[in-house]
Amino acid sequence: MNAALNDPVVLAVLVLGGLGLFFGILLGISAVLFRPKGNPLVEQINDILPQTQCGQCGFPGCRPYAEAIAAGEAQINRCPPGGAQGITQLADLLDVEPLPLNAEHGTEAPPTVAYIREDECIGCTKCIQACPVDAILGAARLMHTIIADECTGCDLCVDPCPVNCIEMVLRDQPTDNWQWTLPAAPNAVTLIATDAERVD
Amino acid sequence: MGTQRAHALSPVPGGVRLPMHKERTRDLGIITAPLPKRLLLPLKAPFGAELAVRVQAGEQVVQGQLLAAPTDAVGIPIHAPVAATVLEIAPHPLPHPAALHGSCIVLVPLPNVTTQIEATLPPCPPVSSKQVLLERIRSAGVSGMGGAGFPSALKLSPRHPIQTLILNGIECEPYITADEALMRERPTEIIAGAELVAHLLGANEILIAIEGNKPEAADILRTVLDTSPPKVPTQVVVTPTRYPAGGEKQLVQELTGREVPSGGLPSEVGVACQNVATMAAIYRAVCLGQLPLSRIVTVTGVAVAQPANYEVLIGTPISTLLAVAGAQLKDDCRIVAGGPMMGVSVPIEAPVIKTTNGVLLSMEPSAEQAMEPMACIRCGYCAEVCPATLLPQQLYWFARSQEHEKAEQHHLFDCIECGACAYVCPSRIPLVQYYRAAKAEIRRQQREKSLSDRARDRFEVRQQREQQRLAEQEERRRQRREKTRTTAANSERDAIVKAAVERVRQGEDSTDKPPPPPST
Numbered sequence A: 001m002n003a004a005l006n007d008p009v010v011l012a013v014l015v016l017g018g019l020g021l022f023f024g025i026l027l028g029i030s031a032v033l034f035r036p037k038g039n040p041l042v043e044q045i046n047d048i049l050p051q052t053q054c055g056q057c058g059f060p061g062c063r064p065y066a067e068a069i070a071a072g073e074a075q076i077n078r079c080p081p082g083g084a085q086g087i088t089q090l091a092d093l094l095d096v097e098p099l100p101l102n103a104e105h106g107t108e109a110p111p112t113v114a115y116i117r118e119d120e121c122i123g124c125t126k127c128i129q130a131c132p133v134d135a136i137l138g139a140a141r142l143m144h145t146i147i148a149d150e151c152t153g154c155d156l157c158v159d160p161c162p163v164n165c166i167e168m169v170l171r172d173q174p175t176d177n178w179q180w181t182l183p184a185a186p187n188a189v190t191l192i193a194t195d196a197e198r199v200d
Numbered sequence B: 001m002g003t004q005r006a007h008a009l010s011p012v013p014g015g016v017r018l019p020m021h022k023e024r025t026r027d028l029g030i031i032t033a034p035l036p037k038r039l040l041l042p043l044k045a046p047f048g049a050e051l052a053v054r055v056q057a058g059e060q061v062v063q064g065q066l067l068a069a070p071t072d073a074v075g076i077p078i079h080a081p082v083a084a085t086v087l088e089i090a091p092h093p094l095p096h097p098a099a100l101h102g103s104c105i106v107l108v109p110l111p112n113v114t115t116q117i118e119a120t121l122p123p124c125p126p127v128s129s130k131q132v133l134l135e136r137i138r139s140a141g142v143s144g145m146g147g148a149g150f151p152s153a154l155k156l157s158p159r160h161p162i163q164t165l166i167l168n169g170i171e172c173e174p175y176i177t178a179d180e181a182l183m184r185e186r187p188t189e190i191i192a193g194a195e196l197v198a199h200l201l202g203a204n205e206i207l208i209a210i211e212g213n214k215p216e217a218a219d220i221l222r223t224v225l226d227t228s229p230p231k232v233p234t235q236v237v238v239t240p241t242r243y244p245a246g247g248e249k250q251l252v253q254e255l256t257g258r259e260v261p262s263g264g265l266p267s268e269v270g271v272a273c274q275n276v277a278t279m280a281a282i283y284r285a286v287c288l289g290q291l292p293l294s295r296i297v298t299v300t301g302v303a304v305a306q307p308a309n310y311e312v313l314i315g316t317p318i319s320t321l322l323a324v325a326g327a328q329l330k331d332d333c334r335i336v337a338g339g340p341m342m343g344v345s346v347p348i349e350a351p352v353i354k355t356t357n358g359v360l361l362s363m364e365p366s367a368e369q370a371m372e373p374m375a376c377i378r379c380g381y382c383a384e385v386c387p388a389t390l391l392p393q394q395l396y397w398f399a400r401s402q403e404h405e406k407a408e409q410h411h412l413f414d415c416i417e418c419g420a421c422a423y424v425c426p427s428r429i430p431l432v433q434y435y436r437a438a439k440a441e442i443r444r445q446q447r448e449k450s451l452s453d454r455a456r457d458r459f460e461v462r463q464q465r466e467q468q469r470l471a472e473q474e475e476r477r478r479q480r481r482e483k484t485r486t487t488a489a490n491s492e493r494d495a496i497v498k499a500a501v502e503r504v505r506q507g508e509d510s511t512d513k514p515p516p517p518p519s520t
Ligand code: SF4
Pocket: A049, A050, A051, A052, A053, A054, A055, A056, A057, A058, A059, A060, A061, A062, A063, A065, A078, A079, A080, A081, A082
């Protein structure tokens, strides 16, 4: 027994094996303890989607679409509110070629917000049930109104209204929305000058 | 002056020497501009929510009357600069680089009134608590008169303890001499204001920073300090003439040797920076009861016949001011509000606002306009002069290719947009515009992100609620079913028992056979 332990080969095997076992168990435990919640890819995709929750992509909300993309069941070009920018971001994330927006699902449009013509509202609460983000305030047989700051402009409340008193209006673009733009590319210089000389 | 030891300066990175062109206006003193025919007071302040308008068209207002009150803590109230009639509340051009229109209160000043600012607040009680003083500064609408125009009352309530108050009298922009004129003409107001602010902040040292090209101002301030020394140790510090010495972080580093962390405020290293003009405004509001209804504006430029520092009512249209200064306007002239380096081109109809320290009229197209930008040659001059030790050419590439993440990693948001890099760039690349565009785009994306995060949270909460509601419904339905089932079972058993009882009774009558046991 002692003789076997004194043999450096046996000792090495024992020590290394022991270490391996120890770390294996440690890894196994931490894999269970710190398992990421949900599918991280779905979260990342869902982070890029605009959360308008409009269903234009053909899925009941942004997360289901994110799940479909992650599972490879849907193309990345079905979300009109996200537009070209959203598609580029998705393409970057998934490392695929960006596609043009699929027109079947709608076209990119400026941001809108719902507006209830309040004197026509009969208080049926149908729009409240349709709004995915609780942006409508009202009670049965009382006037309803939109909390404009919370409205994502998803359009889902328009159809359920029996008296058609909801319309989508363009969001105001107040002065603080103005921003500096990149200078118009003067002569489309894309290379540094010294490179250009070398290329020529 | 023997009491003052020379303050040791720390070296600061970057900077350029610019032709200063200050000689045309610096010795002329302050001229009070005549009463204009119209005053435009924009409702949209750089900070805070929309103001609540307190007057209507046609109403007569007296000097200092509150015209619009803030609706949140950051808003700055608007007061009538003079007695006037309210003409309208309508959109007018703002002093904005894109000549945007914004809602303005338009006043027609009543004739026969002086432009002299009178005391419109009751005098301050001699011994006032800090709270009272701050409230007074806030309600007087004093805001920073040098930089972005942040409300002073907020800037004077920092979260960190302050040891040093730095008065920024650097005025490193060429052409502008508004602060210099103020320091030379009203030094006592500045020092009295500084003392007050030092008391509010609990600072135990005041440093008045003046660039080396203003020796007269430094001498005048020193004389005032010697004849009536303030309670807080105060000294004048003359810094080398170098653009942009007046950047807040750069100034703090130069005077105290402390580096303000990236994305942080000077208060984090125990320093507060205040513009000298703001000090005078605070003194007037607190000690004299005068609202900040006017400011000093340098009007200059090649085509201006009488360039000078004018004391101008807030809201005076720039066109009026230029006419007063005898400017020859031509079609191709460019009007810049602020200095030539950091100012912006504004429409001529726009009014003077609290932060307008200069109005420049330039006839010739600026150097950048005259020369088409060329490719970056990676000369590195821009990195040498950057006061924030950034890599301007890298930032330029990232801004151009919209690699916002990389731009942020290279500290885009530490760029103070001083324009030193664009000034030295041999290829005349409008670098600052790239940075401004990139910053604006990043901010927009962040705003959108926070909106969509919010929508997601609301959506998820709603989904949870719906699920819970469905589950509860299901639960209720199940309970109801169970109940009917048990009642049905009960009635069945009752029927059997009844039948048995019946049979027993009948059996008592006939007694031929016992009843069968219940089958349950
Ligand atoms: S189309 Fe876009 S915004 Fe609308 S639900 Fe689908 S992913 Fe969300």
